[in-house]
Amino acid sequence: MIMDERKFLILQAIVDDYITTAAPVGSRTISRKSGVGFSPATIRNEMSDLEQLGYLAQPHTSAGRVPSYKAYRLYVDQLLNVSKLPPEEREKMNAYLSKKTDQVGTLIRSAAAVISDATRYTSVIVAPKLSTLRIRNLQMVPVSDTLALMVIVTNAGIVKDTVIRVPEGITPDMLYEISRMLTEQLADKPIEAVRQLFAELIRDMGEHRRLLAEAMQVIEEKMTHADESDVVIGGGANMLSYPEYQDAGKAQNFLSVLESRDKLQKALAGGSGMEVTIRIGPENGLPELSDCSVLTATYQAGDDSVGRLGIIGPTRMNYSRAISVLRYVGMALSELLSDRK
Amino acid sequence: MIMDERKFLILQAIVDDYITTAAPVGSRTISRKSGVGFSPATIRNEMSDLEQLGYLAQPHTSAGRVPSYKAYRLYVDQLLNVSKLPPEEREKMNAYLSKKTDQVGTLIRSAAAVISDATRYTSVIVAPKLSTLRIRNLQMVPVSDTLALMVIVTNAGIVKDTVIRVPEGITPDMLYEISRMLTEQLADKPIEAVRQLFAELIRDMGEHRRLLAEAMQVIEEKMTHADESDVVIGGGANMLSYPEYQDAGKAQNFLSVLESRDKLQKALAGGSGMEVTIRIGPENGLPELSDCSVLTATYQAGDDSVGRLGIIGPTRMNYSRAISVLRYVGMALSELLSDRK
DNA sequence: TGTTAGCACTCAACTCGGTCGAGTGCTAAC
């Protein structure tokens, strides 16, 4: 048995219908649809074939059919046509986002809100990771005799800070001088390259070795351990409005994923290109999200990919709309981050 | 009719029982309890009185009784004895918290997690507000020719930063000098007092007037507009495990409050002293939380009250435990923030 | 040979009546 034109057509109609109703789809329903000119009986035969092929499943004998993950995969890969967002909607999003451009954190939170409002799904954005950024300025601000705050300003105006210990005998003015020197040395270098530069500096400049070593260690740590605060969620409660999540246990299960930064990071990871990556149901690897789909994309600051943004929704989500919203917001975010001088 | 000793005893037993079972309490149940030596019939008479007095309500004639808000209020005010946390539990919390003391943000997130883990309710912590802090160091770090990052380090090592515009012709070294001067002038002053100092400075130092004015305006804004990121939530999904919130609509309603920083701020506001404030059901003013109770307390950095922390749970929450956890974590948080030199 | 009408069959969802049991209020006795 092989998939022919008509099977595609019928499968598409079934998925389309299921996406909006969340109820098993029967042969009559499909037959009634415009564009499909066959009787219910014919449709039934085809549906039976599609079930055989693994694209459909029946909850029980006398129910309609429900698309399988395989069906969604096919639907997304071949049957989907992504429409552009209407201009007025783009305009609205743009207006909302460009108001919030001052602080990167706020911008990202707003972007998450825009996505979840526009799709009614849950949105997740990973803030720019230190390891993908370039240093623009590094400054150590004294906090007390023994502590300083190391502030790293990166491209796109993204700021990271940490407390570091300062060896005895280093005055605020010395801190400033060292910061200036470091900034000069490190400016515009990607953080990846900083390690080596630091090693050289520590070798050449014996006198502040301890301070530099401390700073290096902190940067190192910041780069490897993702900061908890760096994942932003929008519309976490949206999922509860879908019939799939009326069951409180399931809902709690889903929400617990949102509360675990680790799992979220894992869900968003992978897929490096600019294009939207789609993981359907079990494909995303997290058992808790086995009946969700996760769409992810990358956003940039300048020419560097700096973070990922994503949408989590039920497998029967409106992929077309989700994709276009994700694309658009990703683009807008990249632009706003790159504009910052 | 008046509340006598026995009525108190019975009401207490009813509330105690309802808190653990969430099911209407019948006269037999109370009669069986140790400490109450009356027959069901007597209890019924008393319960009838208590209903008349507004402390109990009946879902329907042949069900048991459910405590009203008035009953919880009485229970909390007069019938509750708050036990201390067992030492091993304190120890565990302490150990977990003191590991996280490096970054204030992380510390607060951990504290929220500790509270929600210990109580199985939802915890909320408002990060230290700028207006309650003292400046320790102020530094402007150049980001580009026209932008700088103003970093304000406050007591307790809490850091706030904002991007500000820099008028043309101001070099990084000048920024440093100005920062140094400002730090000298402002150090250890509460932010409340900064306004006036700034005004004086702007008057006296004509040359950098524009920069100072910009900085002032930004500080002003930061002080009045609470930052979105400053509210941290722990265990938002916990509520879903209680029978009161099995209904998806109710659950969504509750979660939407957690997503609105405004409403959360409002829920936590008020009650300035160190003691735990308890708002039961409608008392908290938010219709969305009308069947929740909100406990709030204040935490300090040094001698200044800097933020609030709270627990949101069902009205039938275990007040005794919630209060002791909130007290303990509030104290621990204050200590950890004050220790920072 | 592919399509369709017809028909028997399946099964969840809903309805309805009956039973069960937890709980109440009232009354009368202790």
Place this chain on the structure above:
DNA sequence: GTTAGCACTCGACCGAGTTGAGTGCTAACA
């Protein structure tokens, strides 16, 4: 004042019956 007893109430639960959406199969048709 307290309590035992009893009639009553009412949601929860159970099982039988009905409904309706949907299927698979077969035979007829183009």
